Amino acid sequence: MNSLRSRLLLIAAAIGLSVFALFPRPTKVIEKKPDGTRVETTKSLWPLKYGLDLQGGMHLALEIDESKGTVADKKDALGRALKTIQNRIDQFGVSEPVVQLAGDDRIIVELPGIDDQQRAQDVVQQSAFLQFQIVDKSNALEKSLPRLDAAVRSQRLDVAVGAPTAVPGTTPSAAAPLSGLLSGDTSKKAAVGVVGKADSTKAAAAADSVAKDANGPITKMIQPGQFAGQYFVKQTDVARLSRFLADSVVRSAVAPGKVIRLGADTIAGAPGQGAYRPLYVLDSKPIITGEFLTDAKPNSNPLEGGYIVEFEFNAEGGRIFRRETGRHVRDNMAVVLDDRVVTAPTINSAIGRNGQITLGGSGLQEAQDLALVLRAGALPVPLKVADMRSIGASLGQDSIDKGKLAFGIAILMVVIIMVGYYRFSGVIAVVALGLYIVFTLAALAAFGATLTLPGLAGLVLGVGIAVDANVLIFERIREEMDRGKSSRLSIDEGFRHALTAIVDTSVATILSGAVLYQYGTGPVRGFAVTLVVGVAASLFTAIFVTRTLLLVWLDRTGGTKPLSI
Amino acid sequence: MLRIFHNTKYDFIKWWKVAAIATLVFMGIGLASFAVTGGVNYSVEFTGGTLVQLKFKEAGDAGKIRSVLEAAGIRGAEVQQFGAVDEFVIRAQERSLVSQQAAGAEKVADRIRVALVASFGESAFTVVRKESISPKVGEELSRNAIIAMILVSIATLIYLAFRFEWRFGVAAVVATLHDTIVTIAFIKLLHLEVSLTVVAAILTLLGYSTNDTIIIFDRVRENLKTAGKDALYNVLNRSINDTLPRSIMTHATTFAAALALLLFAGEVIRPFAWVMAFGIFVATFSSIYVAAPVLLWIEAKFPRKAASGAAARNASGDKRSSAVPTR
Numbered sequence: 001m002n003s004l005r006s007r008l009l010l011i012a013a014a015i016g017l018s019v020f021a022l023f024p025r026p027t028k029v030i031e032k033k034p035d036g037t038r039v040e041t042t043k044s045l046w047p048l049k050y051g052l053d054l055q056g057g058m059h060l061a062l063e064i065d066e067s068k069g070t071v072a073d074k075k076d077a078l079g080r081a082l083k084t085i086q087n088r089i090d091q092f093g094v095s096e097p098v099v100q101l102a103g104d105d106r107i108i109v110e111l112p113g114i115d116d117q118q119r120a121q122d123v124v125q126q127s128a129f130l131q132f133q134i135v136d137k138s139n140a141l142e143k144s145l146p147r148l149d150a151a152v153r154s155q156r157l158d159v160a161v162g163a164p165t166a167v168p169g170t171t172p173s174a175a176a177p178l179s180g181l182l183s184g185d186t187s188k189k190a191a192v193g194v195v196g197k198a199d200s201t202k203a204a205a206a207a208d209s210v211a212k213d214a215n216g217p218i219t220k221m222i223q224p225g226q227f228a229g230q231y232f233v234k235q236t237d238v239a240r241l242s243r244f245l246a247d248s249v250v251r252s253a254v255a256p257g258k259v260i261r262l263g264a265d266t267i268a269g270a271p272g273q274g275a276y277r278p279l280y281v282l283d284s285k286p287i288i289t290g291e292f293l294t295d296a297k298p299n300s301n302p303l304e305g306g307y308i309v310e311f312e313f314n315a316e317g318g319r320i321f322r323r324e325t326g327r328h329v330r331d332n333m334a335v336v337l338d339d340r341v342v343t344a345p346t347i348n349s350a351i352g353r354n355g356q357i358t359l360g361g362s363g364l365q366e367a368q369d370l371a372l373v374l375r376a377g378a379l380p381v382p383l384k385v386a387d388m389r390s391i392g393a394s395l396g397q398d399s400i401d402k403g404k405l406a407f408g409i410a411i412l413m414v415v416i417i418m419v420g421y422y423r424f425s426g427v428i429a430v431v432a433l434g435l436y437i438v439f440t441l442a443a444l445a446a447f448g449a450t451l452t453l454p455g456l457a458g459l460v461l462g463v464g465i466a467v468d469a470n471v472l473i474f475e476r477i478r479e480e481m482d483r484g485k486s487s488r489l490s491i492d493e494g495f496r497h498a499l500t501a502i503v504d505t506s507v508a509t510i511l512s513g514a515v516l517y518q519y520g521t522g523p524v525r526g527f528a529v530t531l532v533v534g535v536a537a538s539l540f541t542a543i544f545v546t547r548t549l550l551l552v553w554l555d556r557t558g559g560t561k562p563l564s565i
Numbered sequence: 566m567l568r569i570f571h572n573t574k575y576d577f578i579k580w581w582k583v584a585a586i587a588t589l590v591f592m593g594i595g596l597a598s599f600a601v602t603g604g605v606n607y608s609v610e611f612t613g614g615t616l617v618q619l620k621f622k623e624a625g626d627a628g629k630i631r632s633v634l635e636a637a638g639i640r641g642a643e644v645q646q647f648g649a650v651d652e653f654v655i656r657a658q659e660r661s662l663v664s665q666q667a668a669g670a671e672k673v674a675d676r677i678r679v680a681l682v683a684s685f686g687e688s689a690f691t692v693v694r695k696e697s698i699s700p701k702v703g704e705e706l707s708r709n710a711i712i713a714m715i716l717v718s719i720a721t722l723i724y725l726a727f728r729f730e731w732r733f734g735v736a737a738v739v740a741t742l743h744d745t746i747v748t749i750a751f752i753k754l755l756h757l758e759v760s761l762t763v764v765a766a767i768l769t770l771l772g773y774s775t776n777d778t779i780i781i782f783d784r785v786r787e788n789l790k791t792a793g794k795d796a797l798y799n800v801l802n803r804s805i806n807d808t809l810p811r812s813i814m815t816h817a818t819t820f821a822a823a824l825a826l827l828l829f830a831g832e833v834i835r836p837f838a839w840v841m842a843f844g845i846f847v848a849t850f851s852s853i854y855v856a857a858p859v860l861l862w863i864e865a866k867f868p869r870k871a872a873s874g875a876a877a878r879n880a881s882g883d884k885r886s887s888a889v890p891t892r
Contacts, residue, residue, distance in 0.1 A: 053833075061702065067668060117695070121671065385670040387702040392693040395618070402831035409829055413821035421567055421814065457826055457834050458769070459839060464822030465773070468815040472780070473809045478566070480879045501783040504728055505776035511720040512772040516765060519713035521706065524765045531769065565566065 004555060008547040014540075015435070018442030022047065030095045030113075040093070048447045049096075051452030051526050054400050056393030058120055063105055065384035075104055077381040078280070084109050087376035093432040099466060106386060118392045119369065125383055127338045128373035130290030133259075133282040134323075135229035135332035135344055140255035141474040143283045149216030152244050159218040218244060218280040225278060227332055230344065233273040235266050246365040259284040280341050282334050287324035292317025296374035298367035302360060307367035309357045318353030318562050326350035337370070377409075403456040410463045411437075418467055422474055424564035428549045429470040436466045439537040444530065452526030462534040468505070469542030472498040474565055481563070488559040491550050495543070502543065509535045520556055570809040573889050577805050577853050578798060578861070584854035595750020605753050606761035608656075609696050610827070613666060613703030614658035615673040617693035620680070624650040625690070630681070637680030639673065648832035652693075663700050670697040688693070710764045716746070717768055721775050729782060732863045737778045740856035744774045744847050751843050757836040766837040769833035776851040776853060779813065784808050785860075797864055801857045812849060 018046060027045040052059055062085075063080065064071050071077050078101065085107060086099045096555065098110035152158050154279045221237040223397035224230075233241055244250050244262055254260055263278035296311040311320055325333070325347050334344040335357050343358045359367055414433065419426040451459075477494030485493065511532065553563070600606075607821075609616045619625070627644045630653060634642045641659035646652065657673050674697045680691065698706075718738055731862035744758035747766055752759060785797075792800050823845060826838035836846055 023850055065668075080657055089586045099874070384668060385697065386699045388671050388674075388695070388697040390695045391579040392691065394620075394691075399833060402829060403834075406825040406828075406830035410822040410825035413825065414818045417814070417821065421569075423567070453834060454765055454837065457762075457830060457837050460826050460830065461769070461819065461822050464819035467818050468776070468811075471811050471814040471818075475808075475814075479807075480809075497787075501780050504724075504783060507728075508721055508724060508775050508779060509772045511724060512717045512775075514717045514769055515713050515720060516768055519709040520718070520765065521709075521761065524761045527762075527765045527769075531772075 003168040004548070004551055007544070007551070010441065011435075011548060013543055014439065018114075018438050021442040022438070022448045022467065025362045028095070047447060049445075049450045050302055050396070050400070051455070051523060052110060052112055052389070052396075053391050053453045053523050054396045054451065056115065056391050056457070057110065058114045058117050058390040059388065060111075060385060061102065061111040061120065061387040062107045062125065062383040062387045065382040067384075070361070071381050078105065078107060081383060084377050084379050085109060085267070088373055090185055091372050091376060092120070093410065093494070107383070113393065114390070115393060119365070121385070123358065123369055123373060125379075125385070126373050127379045128290070128376070129338055129378040130293070131286035131336040132288050132324075133261075133286045133334045133336055134283040134328050135227070135334050136258055136283060137228045139228065140258045141229075141231065144253060144255045144258075145222075147218050148218045148244075148250060151247070151250045152217045152370065155247050155249050157244050157247055157250070182319055187483070188257055216488060222279065227280045227346075229277040229332065231281075232267075232276045233262075235277055238262065238277050241279075247484045254281075257284055258282065261334070261336060261341050264337065264342045266297065272510065274402075276480050278341065279343075280334055280344060282336070282341075286336070287328070287333070288317060288321050290374060290378055293319070293377075297370040298355075298371045300364075304358070307359050307364055307373065309359065309367055310508070311355055311371075313353045313355075313359065315353070316560065321363045322350045322352045333472070362476055370466060399453050399456070403453070403460065406461070407456075407460050411458045414463055414467060418470075422517055424553075425474055425477075425550075428546055429467055431549060432470060432546045433463065433467060434510050436534075436541040437463070437546055438535050439540065440530070443533045443537060447529075447533075449529045449533065450526050451530070452523040454523045455526035455530040458516040458527045458530040462530070462538070466538040468540070469498075469502045469538055470546055471499055473546065477563070478565055481565070486559065487561065487563040488554055491547070491563070495547055501544070502539070506535050506539050512542045568810070570813055573806045573809055575806060575809075576802055578857055581854055581858045584850070585858075588743065588850070588854070591745050592750050593706050595747075595753050598750075598753050604759045605749065606756055607707075608763075609656060609658060609698050609703070610761050611703050611707040611759065612658045613663045613698050613700035614656065614700075615662070615666070616657075616694070616696040617655045617674055617677050617688045617692055618647060619655070620693050621651040621652045621653070621685075621690045622688070627651055627653060630655065633680055633684045634677065637676065637683075639677060639680065642677070648853055652869075663703075666697065667701065669697040670702070672790055673697065681682075704759065711759070713764070713768065716772075717771055718742070721771075725775075725779070725782075727787060732860060732867070733786075735863060736856045736860040737775055737782070739859045740778055740821045740851040741771050742777060743851050743855045744771060744844070747847050747851075748840060748844060750822055752836075752840065752848075755839060756841055762834070762837045763840055766840040766844070770841060770848065773844065774848035774851055777848045778856045780808055780811065781852055781856070782860075797861060800892065801861065805853055805857065816845050816849055817825065 007399070022044050024044045026042045027047070028040055029038050029043050029045070052063070057299050064074055064081075081098060082101055089097045089099055089109065089111070094111045094114060096112055100108050102108045104248045106115075108379055109124055111120055142331055179436050186301065221241055223232045225232050241414070242262070259282050261279065261280050261282055266275040266277050268275050292313045292318075294312050294314045296309055299310050300306075301308045305495060326349075329349060331346050331347055334341045345358070359370070411433070415430050418429045418433075437459075440462070443449075473494055475496045478489045479489035480493040480497075481487070513528045513532035513535070516531070517525055550563075619630075624847045627646055631642070631644045634644070634655070639657060641661065641662070642655055642657040645654050645656070647654040652757070655677060657677065662673050674695050678692060718741055722734045725737050742836065745767065748770060751757075757763065781801075781804050784807050785800055786802050788800045788807070789797075820842065823838055823842040826834060827842055830838060
């Protein structure tokens with residue numbers, strides 16, 4: 001029985017390989033500590049990859065956002081953006097992230113196990129375009145306010161906004177809310193406020209139309225800040241002001257060579273006063289940008305508490321920075337990240353290669369993230385989210401548990417049906433079914449395929465469909481036995497006749513699976529893979545394993561006994 | 566030996582008219598439902614839009630969630646209890662909302678969250694699932710789903726034409742088409758949500774139904790060789806009867822698995838399980854009452870040139886073939 005032995009050896013080898021493929025092995029995983037940092041550890045894990053819908057995580061598809069200007073060479077820009085995102089994700093710390101181009105116009109990012117979606121999305125999507133711009137000292141805003149107001153009116157941006165805060169009579173005068181706003185360190189900051197006021201009156205004298213137009217749509221929202229070029233806007237007015245400033249006609253009314261930028265953080269006002277947002281007028285040409293950065297790292301702020309990000313320029317950047325800061329000593333320099341002013345300290349002396357950004361009131365995690373995106377570099381183009389799915393880890397685990405239960409119950413019912421109907425042969429079919437499951441899982445693990453929820457459903461369904469080949473064979477064997485043939489002959493004939501139908505159905509299923517794979521996305525692809533792998537495993541177990549087991553039975557009994565089928 | 570439906574001699578095809586009326590009535594009801602209540606319930610994957618699944622600490626109230634969303638200006642959002650009393654799914658698919666997502670798909674989901682946090686508090690619930698799809702991506706996904714359906718049909722047609730002959734291929738594809746329409750009517754009548762997973766279920770079902778047809782046709786091909794003067798009508802009936810035990814067994818095990826999914830695998834996969842459980846009946850039905858009569862009709866319309874097969878004789882003579890559509 002040489003051939004029988006080689007058959008059994010082959011099956012044993014297949015089982016051995018499968019067990020090897022499925023054996024838990026040390027896997028690098030990244031764990032999140034309670035303080036939010038991530039560390040890489042090694043764990044012994046079952047080597048079956050779960051999709052995002054089972055283990056939880058986030059899927060993002062990003063496209064170039066062309067609302068902020070057209071992009072000439074999209075493909076090139078997207079390729080560079082991909083590298084930047086890859087860089088950031090690598091440093092962010094996620095087990096087995098996916099960052100890839102999809103088609104010509106999209107970047108897919110998959111972050112398994114991420115539960116803090118907002119943070120992850122920020123890290124991916126933040127442009128991280130860092131600029132250092134000198135704050136305007138020439139009262140450019142005051143001078144251009146009349147033109148700004150006129151532009152807003154001519155564009156009719158101020159109509160159809162019936163916000164109650166816009167009632168002219170209730171608009172506070174420049175100085176009054178300022179003293180209320182600076183509740184903490186009143187004496188010092190109020191003094192600054194007075195300076196600001198003095199500045200604005202001087203400006204009013206220079207262009208006397210300002211005073212006449214105190215109710216101008218922009219003028220009435222703006223109050224002087226702590227130094228020239230800084231202003232405050234009520235948090236409730238920020239959205240409206242941003243809308244005005246987004247208009248191209250209004251933008252062009254700003255003094256030439258200057259830009260208006262909002263601050264990144266709000267400042268709490270006195271109780272009952274609401275929050276304020278700083279607004280800056282800056283030289284539009286930055287003295288330096290983030291492209292010269294070589295390193296950035298978070299640190300705690302030894303002087304004022306809170307956190308800072310320390311950065312370092314390369315040699316060339318250091319030269320430029322020293323020269324420019326030397327030229328602007330005593331001026332304020334705004335650190336502008338993605339068109340928002342993070343901080344605007346006074347330059348005390350020329351700064352070389354090393355500098356720092358003071359973060360107002362942010363936590364360690366934000367400092368870490370900022371350092372990370374600065375290190376990884378700016379995105380060459382702004383990106384927007386085209387499609388985002390996220391699933392909590394608990395829901396994923398719930399799906400796995402329920403899927404397992406359904407899987408077990410499906411197996412149980414199929415075993416009852418098969419053994420109840422085919423008796424001894426049914427037991428053989430059940431053994432083949434067991435091997436089918438082992439082989440399918442092993443193949444999924446070996447090919448690095450991802451098991452998704454629809455895939456899991458496909459696996460459960462597969463238990464029912466996989467026995468079809470066995471049923472076809474057994475029914476054929478029965479027919480041959482009905483014709484009075486011996487067990488051995490019936491088995492041979494049964495397999496021979498059933499084979500064409502089994503192959504035809506398998507090919508048809510594999511064809512649908514291939515189409516599904518080609519045109520499906522994430523979870524459905526997982527389903528297609530499970531389907532095709534299942535069909536292949538079922539072909540092997542039903543045709544080869546079942547036959548071998550029947551041959552063993554024939555060998556044992558000598559082929560004289562009628563087969564229990 | 567335990568046997569079921571062994572050596573049966575049912576005249577299945579005799580009932581083709583009754584079967585045709587039954588299936589047409591079902592399709593008609595489905596169609597009427599389309600006319601009365603609009604199209605099927607597409608998931609956000611296809612329409613673009615936002616889905617947010619929430620788990621509350623304690624039992625929630627769909628009405629309250631709805632009014633909170635309305636107050637926040639998120640109009641037309643559908644709020645549904647999802648399985649347990651503390652879980653809810655919010656679907657925002659209203660066109661005006663979806664179009665806002667063109668500028669950034671996550672915007673509406675963020676607004677929903679902010680509105681709910683403002684009125685229920687940060688710790689009252691967790692967002693366990695979130696899908697934000699821009700209208701553009703939705704269009705692409707629906708186009709791909711339709712392409713997939715058509716390609717599966719074409720691939721099946723070509724394979725069957727290659728393995729059998731074109732008559733069988735056409736008959737099998739007509740049966741597949743029938744299955745698709747009936748399943749869509751079923752989805753509509755049960756108000757199931759058509760998601761990518763459900764499309765996958767439909768495609769699986771089409772594969773399963775084709776398998777069933779192939780098994781019978783394989784028998785037909787085999788029986789034709791020994792049929793002699795017997796008409797195709799009789800050969801088909803015999804083949805269906807021959808494969809009956811197999812059909813019953815396979816449908817039983819597959820149905821058992823689908824039932825396990827339906828009852829135990831949870832809410833997310835339930836539409837998939839419904840389609841599969843129903844599909845098993847459709848597949849069985851169409852293999853016998855769609856594929857076989859269509860094959861007979863094609864044979865009558867386009868008789869084989871070579872008189873080697875029994876089929877050619879079917880068109881004329883045999884009395885029983887009058888029960889077959891010959892137009």
